[in-house]
Amino acid sequence: MSLEPAMKERITSIIGKSDVVLFMKGNRMMPQCGFSGRVVQILDGLLGEYDTVDVLADPEMRDGIKEFSSWPTIPQLYLKGEFVGGCDIITDLYNSGELHTMLGQKAPDRTVPNIEITPEAAARFREFLERSPDKALTLSIDARNQPSLGLAPPQGSEIVAESNGIKVLMDLGTAARAEGTRIDAVEQNGGVGFRVDVAPNAGAAAAPAGEVKQVTAGEVKKMLDDGEKFEFFDVRTPEEQEIAKIGARLLDEEATKYIETLAKDTPMVFHCHHGGRSQAAAEHFARLGFTDVRNMAGGINAWSAEVDPDVPRY
Amino acid sequence: MDISSQIKAAIENEIADAVVVVKPASHGHFEIDVTSQEFAGKSMVKQQQLVYGAIKDLMAGDSAPVHAVDRLRTKTP
Numbered sequence: 001m002s003l004e005p006a007m008k009e010r011i012t013s014i015i016g017k018s019d020v021v022l023f024m025k026g027n028r029m030m031p032q033c034g035f036s037g038r039v040v041q042i043l044d045g046l047l048g049e050y051d052t053v054d055v056l057a058d059p060e061m062r063d064g065i066k067e068f069s070s071w072p073t074i075p076q077l078y079l080k081g082e083f084v085g086g087c088d089i090i091t092d093l094y095n096s097g098e099l100h101t102m103l104g105q106k107a108p109d110r111t112v113p114n115i116e117i118t119p120e121a122a123a124r125f126r127e128f129l130e131r132s133p134d135k136a137l138t139l140s141i142d143a144r145n146q147p148s149l150g151l152a153p154p155q156g157s158e159i160v161a162e163s164n165g166i167k168v169l170m171d172l173g174t175a176a177r178a179e180g181t182r183i184d185a186v187e188q189n190g191g192v193g194f195r196v197d198v199a200p201n202a203g204a205a206a207a208p209a210g211e212v213k214q215v216t217a218g219e220v221k222k223m224l225d226d227g228e229k230f231e232f233f234d235v236r237t238p239e240e241q242e243i244a245k246i247g248a249r250l251l252d253e254e255a256t257k258y259i260e261t262l263a264k265d266t267p268m269v270f271h272c273h274h275g276g277r278s279q280a281a282a283e284h285f286a287r288l289g290f291t292d293v294r295n296m297a298g299g300i301n302a303w304s305a306e307v308d309p310d311v312p313r314y
Numbered sequence: 315m316d317i318s319s320q321i322k323a324a325i326e327n328e329i330a331d332a333v334v335v336v337k338p339a340s341h342g343h344f345e346i347d348v349t350s351q352e353f354a355g356k357s358m359v360k361q362q363q364l365v366y367g368a369i370k371d372l373m374a375g376d377s378a379p380v381h382a383v384d385r386l387r388t389k390t391p
Contacts, residue, residue, distance in 0.1 A: 070367035
């Protein structure tokens with residue numbers, strides 16, 4: 001198998017057009033794989049704009065980029081036309097601050113945050129860690145201050161905080177948000193779970209949580225009937241739109257670029273199948289500074305139930 | 315030839331002096347260690363690209379014999 005000249009030309013043109021290009025599964029709003037999502041989270045924290053190519057939308061591109069880069073996995077990051085690496089390498093470069101330098105930004109603050117692990121939680125973690133000696137406790141706090149704990153092999157570039165003899169590994173973004181975090185053991189459904197309290201407003205780097213209003217399908221119908229001016233987007237896949245649609249524009253790459261050109265106070269409504277994906281998309285745009293962002297609660301499913309039974313349910 | 319041996323042969327074919335150790339992990343997943351003078355002066359990414367380039371045919375397509383390389387370590391002798 002070798003790379004078609006046409007595909008080679010296409011890729012060369014894509015990576016030549018923009019300084020930062022991420023080949024990924026899904027797009028910035030809706031990454032379709034955890035590794036792509038992790039890289040998007042890193043890049044979103046560093047850059048307002050960058051290009052993405054969704055390889056799931058283009059099977060030839062999916063194979064072509066692997067061949068082009070001599071790299072077997074997605075995501076893949078290109079900076080100024082040069083291949084940088086996949087998820088692990090990007091995470092390492094980010095944690096070490098090298099990625100900041102490569103993007104022409106100032107070196108990050110690698111201050112180790114103060115966190116508290118209660119003695120009860122520490123005892124539980126010690127048991128887990130003794131059972132998996134090659135793994136370490138990891139903490140991740142996303143831009144919305146949602147925490148998650150995990151056990152994973154250390155990569156070597158993480159920031160390491162310690163409390164009650166337990167080391168916690170975290171990436172740079174988490175470290176900036178983790179000051180004052182408290183981890184406790186709690187009873188959960190008869191077993192023991194953990195509770196992570198992230199100190200409010202701890203991280204200067206934390207993006208302001210955008211405000212998303214909820215609207216019902218009936219309210220959206222009325223807005224349409226009244227001829228109210230607003231942008232209406234469908235966050236589902238093209239395949240789902242073929243099954244059922246209610247006139248909203250598919251939120252593809254082109255629509256995303258279009259939104260970026262809109263005034264920040266433009267009213268926007270997002271819908272999907274049940275309301276989950278559109279909520280995530282709406283939050284994304286609220287974080288980008290849009291002030292009138294609404295999610296259609298219950299999605300097109302609620303539309304079929306409450307507004308128009310002729311719209312097929314699936 | 316089993317898949318581990320195919321991986322080893324493909325890498326040795328591409329990188330002349332490579333000393334290759336392949337360890338099967340779970341089904342279709344492998345851990346690979348390669349030692350070669352070829353890596354001298356190259357970045358980690360360039361070193362790994364050499365190895366991935368050598369085994370690309372084993373990783374191509376949906377029914378590829380190699381689904382994933384869980385760990386790839388490259389070093390000079």
